[in-house]
Amino acid sequence: MFRRHYDLPLGRDGSGRLVPWIVALMSYLATLAIAAALALGILAWRWTEGVAGAITVLLPPAIEDGAAVNVKAEDARVEQARKALGELPGIGAVEALDAADVARRLEPWLGAGAAPGDLPLPRLLVVRAQRGIKPDLAAMSRAMTEIAPGAVVDDHGVWRAELARLAARVTALAGFAVLLIALSGSAVVVFAVRSGLAVHRDTIEVLHLIGAHDDYITRQFRNHTMWLSVIGGMIGWALLIATGAFCYQAAESLDPALLPRMGLAPWQWVALGAVPAALSFLGMMAIASAAAKRTVRRALAKLV
């Protein structure tokens, strides 16, 4: 891939000195952008998969102002709702969360001391539709309103759509960031190659006059630029490994009650970093190669 030596002393001038560092930074940022988009995509998929086909029914607490919560009456109403839902067509299973379950889920916000009945909390039922059947949400809503006025039937469609929209926007943003990074990287390479062309103008003319094809000269610039990119890629990878380890630690230490866990195995974390890193690396190599080639060719075209 690379020649043993260069007729042009490209490594001895300062024109390409910054290229490895810029490529390292560009690869690093591009990888982070792609990885962030991928990670959000994975999260969105996991979250939406978790609620796919599930419908949540929320029964508001049935209490009058100032009265204490009657847990037994609430339980009876939940049971009534569970039965009513089970009789509707297309319903596979209905799971009712008892008051203790609800209190436990609210524990991060309300504290461990809140006992069922202390607060007027809504009651929840999780309804699973039969495979391939879309339940009649309007009928469910009517049935629940009869049992508990103000009941809410939610198939999470709005939330899922918002999540999907967010994921798509982040992906687009990441794509835009990668595009900007690619353009910046390309500009840096073009600048470095132009400097190299100016510095080695005499040598290039000698090579040209003794019969070197444009390709011969172009190849030297391209190979040198790619070599600098490889060095930059290595530096970028070192930074990414450190960042990946940090993110893994941070993700593992998140409070699972506050945020859903990504639940990735260590090898999946490696894959999450390696795929964008490989893409960024190959992308930067391709950009460096193309930018160097194009710049040199345009310069050589001006020679007779």
Place this chain on the structure above:
Amino acid sequence: MLDSGAFVRFENVGFSYGDGPEVLHDIDFTLEPGTFHFLTGTSGAGKSSLLRLMYLAERPSRGVIRLFGRDTASLSRMEAPVLRRRIGVVFQDFRLLQHLSAFDNVALPLRVASVGETEIRQHVGELLTWVGLADALDARPATLSGGEQQRLAIARAVVARPDLLVADEPTGNVDDHNAQRMMRLFQNAHNYGATVVVATHNAQLVKRYNYPQLHLDSGRLNILPVALPPVPHAGPAQMQLPANG
């Protein structure tokens, strides 16, 4: 456009640098294969410009230049380098690549022509011996004397056995002894069949070797025939190694 009769042919060639005034006017001459010419004229007469046209560093502003039967105006970017490889050039200021060793400088024309490294080692070794630089294979040009650098430049110009060898004031900055030594190298190249054009304003050298002259005067060319028979020691000879010194 192939014209087998014209080895080097200039037809009513005019040349100017950019939009500047014309420095060469109505240049018209033919060089037959295997000839040796001096290109003479005072400083600024246009010798270097004429040579630059000859080794395809410039294109004429008008007229036609044919090299080895090809109209140079019709050469594509892929074809021009192939033609340039048939031309050996000794530049006025040598233009040796300072970061390369003597060996690598001489090897350059072979490398750009994709010749194998084994063949390169053999040819370059022989050439450096021929010019008396066998002990300086790894030397950088900057460490060589002026005469040695000139011989190195000649070795680079002839290593690919060019059909046309042009030299721009090769004896300009050397003493008489080195000038004669250089001329012997050009004569050796001429003996193996190269057509040689040596630009010089050294009247003594021209007189001593007495080859036909392309004489430039204010950008106009006169062809001066040989005035006297060549002196015995300057005539064609077998390829031979010059004496060191």
